[in-house]
Amino acid sequence: MVSYDRIMKLSLERGFYFPSSEIYSDSPAGFWEYGPNGNNIKNKFIELWRRELVRRDDMIEIDGSQIMSKNVFVASGHIDNFSDPVIVCSKCKSIFRADKFILETAGIDVPERVPNNEVDKILNQYNLKCPKCLSSFQQTERFNMMFKVGIGPNNDEAYLRPETCQTIFVDFTRIFKIMRGKLPVPIAQVGKSFRNEVAPRQSLLRLREFYQAEIEVFCNPNQLDAISKFDDIQDTTLTIDEGTKVSKLTAKEALDNQIIPNKLIGYYLSILYEFYEKTGIDMNQTRFRKLSDQEKAFYATIALDFEVKTSLGWLELVACNYRSDYDLSQHSKISREKMEIMDPVTNEKILPHVFELSLGVDRSIYSILEHSFAEDHENKRVVLKLKPYLAPILGAILPLVKKPELEEIAKNIYCNLKKDFDMYYDGSGSIGRRYRRLEEIGVPFAITVDYDTLKDSTVTIRYRDTMEQRRIKIKDLKSFFEINKKP
RNA sequence: GCGACGAUCGUCCAGUUUGGUCUAGGACAUCAGAUUGCCAAUCUGGUAACCCGGGUUCAAAUCCCGGUCGUCGCACCA
Numbered sequence: 001m002v003s004y005d006r007i008m009k010l011s012l013e014r015g016f017y018f019p020s021s022e023i024y025s026d027s028p029a030g031f032w033e034y035g036p037n038g039n040n041i042k043n044k045f046i047e048l049w050r051r052e053l054v055r056r057d058d059m060i061e062i063d064g065s066q067i068m069s070k071n072v073f074v075a076s077g078h079i080d081n082f083s084d085p086v087i088v089c090s091k092c093k094s095i096f097r098a099d100k101f102i103l104e105t106a107g108i109d110v111p112e113r114v115p116n117n118e119v120d121k122i123l124n125q126y127n128l129k130c131p132k133c134l135s136s137f138q139q140t141e142r143f144n145m146m147f148k149v150g151i152g153p154n155n156d157e158a159y160l161r162p163e164t165c166q167t168i169f170v171d172f173t174r175i176f177k178i179m180r181g182k183l184p185v186p187i188a189q190v191g192k193s194f195r196n197e198v199a200p201r202q203s204l205l206r207l208r209e210f211y212q213a214e215i216e217v218f219c220n221p222n223q224l225d226a227i228s229k230f231d232d233i234q235d236t237t238l239t240i241d242e243g244t245k246v247s248k249l250t251a252k253e254a255l256d257n258q259i260i261p262n263k264l265i266g267y268y269l270s271i272l273y274e275f276y277e278k279t280g281i282d283m284n285q286t287r288f289r290k291l292s293d294q295e296k297a298f299y300a301t302i303a304l305d306f307e308v309k310t311s312l313g314w315l316e317l318v319a320c321n322y323r324s325d326y327d328l329s330q331h332s333k334i335s336r337e338k339m340e341i342m343d344p345v346t347n348e349k350i351l352p353h354v355f356e357l358s359l360g361v362d363r364s365i366y367s368i369l370e371h372s373f374a375e376d377h378e379n380k381r382v383v384l385k386l387k388p389y390l391a392p393i394l395g396a397i398l399p400l401v402k403k404p405e406l407e408e409i410a411k412n413i414y415c416n417l418k419k420d421f422d423m424y425y426d427g428s429g430s431i432g433r434r435y436r437r438l439e440e441i442g443v444p445f446a447i448t449v450d451y452d453t454l455k456d457s458t459v460t461i462r463y464r465d466t467m468e469q470r471r472i473k474i475k476d477l478k479s480f481f482e483i484n485k486k487p
Numbered sequence: 488g489c490g491a492c493g494a495u496c497g498u499c500c501a502g503u504u505u506g507g508u509c510u511a512g513g514a515c516a517u518c519a520g521a522u523u524g525c526c527a528a529u530c531u532g533g534u535a536a537c538c539c540g541g542g543u544u545c546a547a548a549u550c551c552c553g554g555u556c557g558u559c560g561c562a563c564c565a
Contacts, residue, residue, distance in 0.1 A: 009498065009499090014497095025539035025556080026539080028555085028556090029556065081565055083565090096489095143488090162565075206564075297565060379526080381526085381527080400524065428517095428518080430529095431525050432528080433527045434526090437516095448525065451524060460525075
């Protein structure tokens with residue numbers, strides 16, 4: 001298996017991703033840039049997500065704000081649940097998690113959501129001091145994983161969203177009305193979320209600013225098995241890890257065996273699976289893992305993670321949570337906005353439930369890179385076997401040697417194709433070197449203009465994975481790329 | 488956030504032990520030119536780095552302190 005370090009090296013050398021603000025010594029951890037190649041892959045990944053999930057399932061896609069008011073997160077529970085009590089030594093400024101500290105020193109098991117004054121009381125009562133300098137602690141504070149921002153001259157309290165889905169929840173009633181929604185109605189969004197991670201690590205795998213592609217399926221909780229399109233995917237084979245046992249079985253079998261609770265969840269897990277199949281990730285190295293009650297988020301009643309095996313172990317790519325009506329009822333309560341809707345199918349007035357597929361884009365990109373990376377020792381080359389529709393560049397136009405008559409034709413071909421496809425022109429160095437360079441960033445096709453081109457207007461197509469070469473007429477190139485850029 | 492270790496061209500590494508030889512060297516990559524009829528060829532020339540701040544010293548890539556970042560472990564991952 002390719003190591004994390006090897007992918008990291010490739011990324012730095014070839015511009016997939018690299019640290020943000022790296023010329024400054026005070027640049028914070030957990031922020032990374034996509035370079036030209038990485039950005040192209042990311043855009044194409046998102047476009048594939050749209051094709052295979054959003055358009056396939058007639059989803060509605062929105063693009064919401066990244067900064068949202070305090071009340072949004074009071075309602076969502078993030079103000080309360082997303083923070084840890086923290087105590088700071090008044091002298092040496094050492095920081096401790098209050099609940100852990102009290103458990104370790106006084107042996108008292110306080111809940112994570114313990115009020116600040118309660119912590120202060122316990123510290124006093126048991127005379128707990130800083131273990132490093134034996135000084136007393138300052139008043140208990142909260143460390144919140146959300147980034148707080150101040151709006152306007154008064155610095156009104158607001159936050160960068162820690163998950164994209166909250167915009168979907170707060171917008172739900174308007175979207176449902178204007179789009180003449182019928183349950184189940186999936187609403188999708190791709191965008192950035194922000195979490196003030198304590199220890200961001202491993203580049204794209206734990207970021208403070210990251211892309212999520214989320215799908216919130218609003219549904220009638222009484223109609224979870226009334227999904228006729230389940231039949232389309234019932235033979236999709238899923239690997240499901242229930243903690244005690246791992247089963248590989250079709251969606252239908254999983255449903256029959258109660259491993260999946262209903263058709264709606266089965267359907268969405270299956271189309272998610274089929275989407276990832278198309279990314280080039282080795283599906284034998286993936287699984288859905290049922291989360292235990294301890295692992296589940298506070299809003300989830302059923303939770304499965306879609307995970308992929310990488311050199312760093314199993315990596316969570318998609319959180320699939322049945323959030324019930326938690327979010328809508330909370331937003332309804334705090335905003336005093338009625339969020340019940342008429343289900344036109346059953347003529348019931350209900351508060352919809354939500355099943356979500358919360359996908360981590362950056363982790364997916366990393367996994368695709370790792371699973372696409374191949375070292376071809378026989379030919380002494382490194383090949384990134386990206387699917388053509390995910391490759392940062394679809395094709396490169398190369399003059400065989402540096403001769404004006406070949407370069408002119410090659411540049412013409414390049415100019416004729418570059419508006420329709422992601423093309424690249426390279427005329428420097430030996431032809432073999434150029435092939436090697438291209439396959440390292442995953443360019444699937446190289447077009448070489450040679451001396452035969454002058455005679456019969458054909459060029460060589462070289463295939464990245466097999467190194468095979470075929471001749472094709474210049475005028476047929478457009479349709480060749482048209483066909484080959486499709487999933 | 489804690490602890491251990493580390494940080495030199497785009498990448499990998501030498502130089503730090505024992506301060507002066509370093510206006511920092513090599514390899515790969517890259518750029519320009521020459522050459523080249525298809526898989527990292529060759530020749531010539533070029534670009535390019537001591538993480539940041541402070542201190543010690545006649546003198547710091549090298550020693551000391553602080554910060555930042557990175558790797559690993561713990562914790563965290565709603």
